[in-house]
Amino acid sequence: MSEWHVSDDMLLRFSANSGEIDEVTAASIEQHLTACGTCQSSLAEVSRGPELDAIWAEVEDRVDRAGIGSTERLLRRLGVESGPARLIAATPALRVGALSAVGLVVAAVVLISRATEVGEAFLVLAPVVPTALVALSFAPGVDPAGECGLATPLFGFGLVMRRAAAVEVLALLVLAVGSLFIPIDGLRVLGWLLPALAMSLGTLAGSVRWSAPQAAAGLTTGWAALLVLAYVAETGRDLTESVVFDPSGQFVFGLIASGACVVMVLNRQVVLQEVRR
């Protein structure tokens, strides 16, 4: 038996078969291994670690994926990493029950709009959907794991904003799909988008002073009052033709949404305090 033995490092690279060892060296090691019992044992030892690690990682991944909720699974399929996916999926408004309710409401409004061949109902109600979801997500005490999570480093304005963005994107996607079936021609079918952004972002900005549900209720009331005024001012004409949904009205809603973002960023500590309550 040879006195010389292949080093563990060399055996590890040989067993990994990753191309790090040139062909001549690999052939030499292979030749040596056929005759050296010591190196055969060493090879078994060094190659076991990475193999076991890989198997363990695979098992862990499968077990981990098996028990996760549908929202978290969807986020991970979309490429969100497991950690952020779990944090975002824990948002109350992203639970299957809440999302199903949103889907049903939007579907009902679409059906009504199509049955009556009037798209107004959709434009009027669509901005309320993300507003209600944001209020549901950030109402005081609504997060069941609130107190345990509050005293952790990652709980901050960034997490609140990520959760708000997830809620917002999901609500807007559902509404965008719904708007495909609304009997309104041209870009006016998207007349709900900027009011929806203004109201939902306004809800978060409003939590600087009030609770999120209070801010949402106030903004929804304001939205209803605005529509009534527009209806009266336009002497009963189709609301979709009113100033609320024309470019100048939409510009104002865009300004309100931008202003709400500025208010939130400038008062992020106060927003956090409200969410923490």
Added chain:
Amino acid sequence: MTTTISIQGVTKRFGSTTAVDGVDLQLEPGVTGLLGPNGAGKSTLMRMLATVAAPDKGEISIFGHDPAAPNGRLEIRRRLGYQPQEPGFHQHFSCFQFVDYVAILKEWTDRRVRHDEVRRVLGLVGLSDVSSRRISRLSGGMKRRLAIAQVLIGAPELLILDEPTAGLDPEQRLRFREVLGSAAPGATVLLSTHQTDDVAALCGRVVVLLDGRVHFDGSPAELAAHAEGRVWLADERDPRASLAWVGGDGRWRNIGEPPVGSDSVGPTIEDGYLVVAGAARHASEPAA
């Protein structure tokens, strides 16, 4: 010894109620018990120390950082484990998922390492066998242990535990003491409890909080010493006792000014606490 927590003149009000009233306290590594009746301000004080609530008045310094400053708060939270009095849970999570969720919030980004840590802390509190069980299907004691598990993630230097043994059976309480002793050596631990035997078993120091103020701060032996010579046994309730109850042997345990020739016994921590609480109540009553 290094001071972990230093608070001066801390006050917290809720409307017209003053929950914490000008408290001064220094905490060093070791286990400190916070004793007091319901509504004494224990949870409010702990929430402020856990950076969850802010004081209306006074100064708090933890590890030399100000929890009111965002950067200071972040540094404190990185070294903190907090168990609130009524920990909430995402009921649809399994035990593993919940602790993993908190670990993610505690910045454990590497999934393999994080999962190893989650398994470790679940093992410490004896929940390994039910790690995949949904929280909605756990007993009250198991939920309490789960809340303790999330505190232990990363072996924090500061543990704030609000009634950690409430709802645990005697065996689980003993297990908790063992876990706390082994999982947090060298850490600063502040725990509130109604169980004076927990204080006796775990704490090197005890603080009695009554009506939002510190009425006693010393060792458990010093607290018990407050009742030295003021506890006696009798076959019936002594009218001179300010407090009395029947013990397991059927005799009355009286606390107050003992009559001459009474059957005096050595005081416990509970006796000392009752004497301190009684004296505070007496002091706050308006003079006749």
